[in-house]
Amino acid sequence: MQILVTGKQMKQLDQSTIKQMGIPSLVLMERAAMAVFDCLKQHFPLKKTLVVCGSGNNGADGVAVARLLHLAGYPVDLYLAGNHTSFTEEMHIQWQAAKNYQVSIVNNCRFSEYTTIVDALFGVGLSRELSGKYQALAEKINASGIPVLAVDIPSGIHAGTGQVMGTAIRATETVTFAYRKLGISLYPGSVYAGHIQVKDVGIYGASEGVFSLDNKDVSWLPARDPAGNKGTFGKILLIAGSRNMSGAAYFSSKAALLSGAGMVRILTDESNRIILQQQFPEAMLSVYEPSMTPDELSEIVRKAMDWADVVAVGPGLSTSKTAENLLQTVLTFRQSKPIVIDADALNLLAKRKDLQAQCDAACILTPHLGEMSRLAECTISDLKVHPQKFMDVFYNNCSCTLIMKDARTWIRTADGSFFLNLTGNDGMATAGSGDVLCGVVAGLLGQGMNPSKAAPFAVWLHGLAGDQAASAKGARSMKATDILSGLEAQLQKMDSQN
Numbered sequence: 101m102q103i104l105v106t107g108k109q110m111k112q113l114d115q116s117t118i119k120q121m122g123i124p125s126l127v128l129m130e131r132a133a134m135a136v137f138d139c140l141k142q143h144f145p146l147k148k149t150l151v152v153c154g155s156g157n158n159g160a161d162g163v164a165v166a167r168l169l170h171l172a173g174y175p176v177d178l179y180l181a182g183n184h185t186s187f188t189e190e191m192h193i194q195w196q197a198a199k200n201y202q203v204s205i206v207n208n209c210r211f212s213e214y215t216t217i218v219d220a221l222f223g224v225g226l227s228r229e230l231s232g233k234y235q236a237l238a239e240k241i242n243a244s245g246i247p248v249l250a251v252d253i254p255s256g257i258h259a260g261t262g263q264v265m266g267t268a269i270r271a272t273e274t275v276t277f278a279y280r281k282l283g284i285s286l287y288p289g290s291v292y293a294g295h296i297q298v299k300d301v302g303i304y305g306a307s308e309g310v311f312s313l314d315n316k317d318v319s320w321l322p323a324r325d326p327a328g329n330k331g332t333f334g335k336i337l338l339i340a341g342s343r344n345m346s347g348a349a350y351f352s353s354k355a356a357l358l359s360g361a362g363m364v365r366i367l368t369d370e371s372n373r374i375i376l377q378q379q380f381p382e383a384m385l386s387v388y389e390p391s392m393t394p395d396e397l398s399e400i401v402r403k404a405m406d407w408a409d410v411v412a413v414g415p416g417l418s419t420s421k422t423a424e425n426l427l428q429t430v431l432t433f434r435q436s437k438p439i440v441i442d443a444d445a446l447n448l449l450a451k452r453k454d455l456q457a458q459c460d461a462a463c464i465l466t467p468h469l470g471e472m473s474r475l476a477e478c479t480i481s482d483l484k485v486h487p488q489k490f491m492d493v494f495y496n497n498c499s500c501t502l503i504m505k506d507a508r509t510w511i512r513t514a515d516g517s518f519f520l521n522l523t524g525n526d527g528m529a530t531a532g533s534g535d536v537l538c539g540v541v542a543g544l545l546g547q548g549m550n551p552s553k554a555a556p557f558a559v560w561l562h563g564l565a566g567d568q569a570a571s572a573k574g575a576r577s578m579k580a581t582d583i584l585s586g587l588e589a590q591l592q593k594m595d596s597q598n
């Protein structure tokens with residue numbers, strides 16, 4: 101697991117390393133500059149490099165990089181875009197050192213001369229929009245088409261939100277120090293950052309921040325019991341699919357089984373019986389008919405729930421009165437069983453505050469931004485700008501585990517921890533993709549994972565499955581079926597690593 105930090109958190113970590121631990125600022129800076137220098141040598145054409153610097157410590161990193169390039173014999177020009185009067189203490193020292201070593205300093209940049217640009221204009225200290233000469237410079241760099249290495253973060257990207265502050269420099273690669281910044285993990289900042297490398301510069305100890313799973317977390321996958329039987333690996337009830345919506349039931353239940361669940365039962369509209377039996381013979385079926393009374397419906401749901409260890413409700417369910425009765429029965433008779441609430445069930449839940457109050461930490465809600473805006477009674481742009489704030493506010497009404505799906509999906513666990521998922525691609529914006537996620541969450545819960553781990557792990561795994569599908573079929577053409585194939589392949593790979 102890695103921790104993603106805001107600019108403010110990173111500055112506190114810098115300061116505590118310098119002041120409490122006693123590591124001089126210039127030592128950290130030299131390590132930062134060396135990390136950038138190594139990356140330049142490995143990945144950039146260094147026939148002639150332009151290093152563009154601001155007056156703060158990001159600029160000071162850049163001046164140190166120019167010195168290292170110069171001393172190693174690589175042609176380099178240093179361009180100061182900031183003002184001498186705003187130099188930090190470190191920048192004064194770096195600037196003087198660069199002058200002592202006779203690094204070439206230019207007052208005008210003729211971009212056609214350079215094969216690489218190092219962006220050291222602003223780092224995590226960016227406090228307002230780029231304007232005037234900074235804006236013009238960023239636009240010229242972007243128009244030049246020259247490969248750019250960004251120092252710590254592309255200049256113009258907000259380190260906490262990933263928003264473009266007026267204008268931002270588009271980097272080919274970003275070397276970020278100590279911890280990956282939240283701003284280059286979220287969109288659009290992550291696109292501006294290009295390929296990202298996180299480099300150790302001697303700053304440690306982050307405990308606050310947003311978590312993100314990485315390859316080491318494969319170990320979270322529940323171990324298989326060699327002596328296990330179908331019951332050991334979880335019995336999953338999918339309440340999914342209404343008339344003409346059998347696909348959602350298929351994708352969610354298939355994903356639950358592929359994720360390792362022992363048995364899957366689909367509770368669905370009678371009209372889906374034949375198609376589901378043909379498409380997915382491994383699943384058991386319970387059906388209801390729209391003409392049934394609420395009591396008859398409730399009886400069928402309760403019987404199926406008695407059998408199940410985990411219930412997932414919502415994919416393709418519609419928002420009919422029958423669907424509302426189904427959801428109400430699930431939440432009333434759940435007996436603390438883990439419940440995944442997805443898709444149409446979320447739209448029904450948005451209208452039923454009384455049912456929201458019955459959700460607890462063992463309920464995992466999986467809204468996309470539109471569904472979340474209805475649940476939390478806010479706008480989609482509120483959620484984009486302040487995701488954590490609105491997820492916290494919603495938790496006060498509905499104390500569930502929350503998966504807020506977007507190009508970068510946020511997860512809030514019931515203990516208040518936040519995760520941001522970094523896997524996946526735009527090909528996953530395809531019909532049925534969310535149904536697959538719902539099934540993966542349920543399948544992992546069925547194998548005994550607790551909701552605080554199952555939610556972030558399922559999202560991460562689903563993204564990896566989507567990445568696999570994109571590499572097999574291309575992001576443009578991949579379908580939910582390809583995500584299911586990707587899921588199988590990823591789990592096979594993970595099992596061989598564990």
Ligand SMILES: NC(=O)C1=CN([C@@H]2O[C@H](COP(=O)(O)OP(=O)(O)OC[C@H]3O[C@@H](n4cnc5c(N)ncnc54)[C@H](O)[C@@H]3O)[C@@H](O)[C@H]2O)[C@@H](O)CC1
Binds near residue numbers: 158234252
């Ligand atoms: N010793 C340290 O503190 C370390 C700092 N590091 C580097 O230092 C950076 C942070 O340095 P700083 O805190 O000095 O901040 P920055 O260098 O990111 O920028 C701050 C300067 O830019 C000005 N500024 C902010 N927004 C502006 C805008 N839109 N237009 C014009 N001027 C603007 C500020 O007034 C200030 O002078 C990190 O990103 C990293 O690159 C690393 O070298 C690691 C160690």
Ligand SMILES: [K+]
Binds near residue numbers: 220253
């Ligand atoms: K920068």
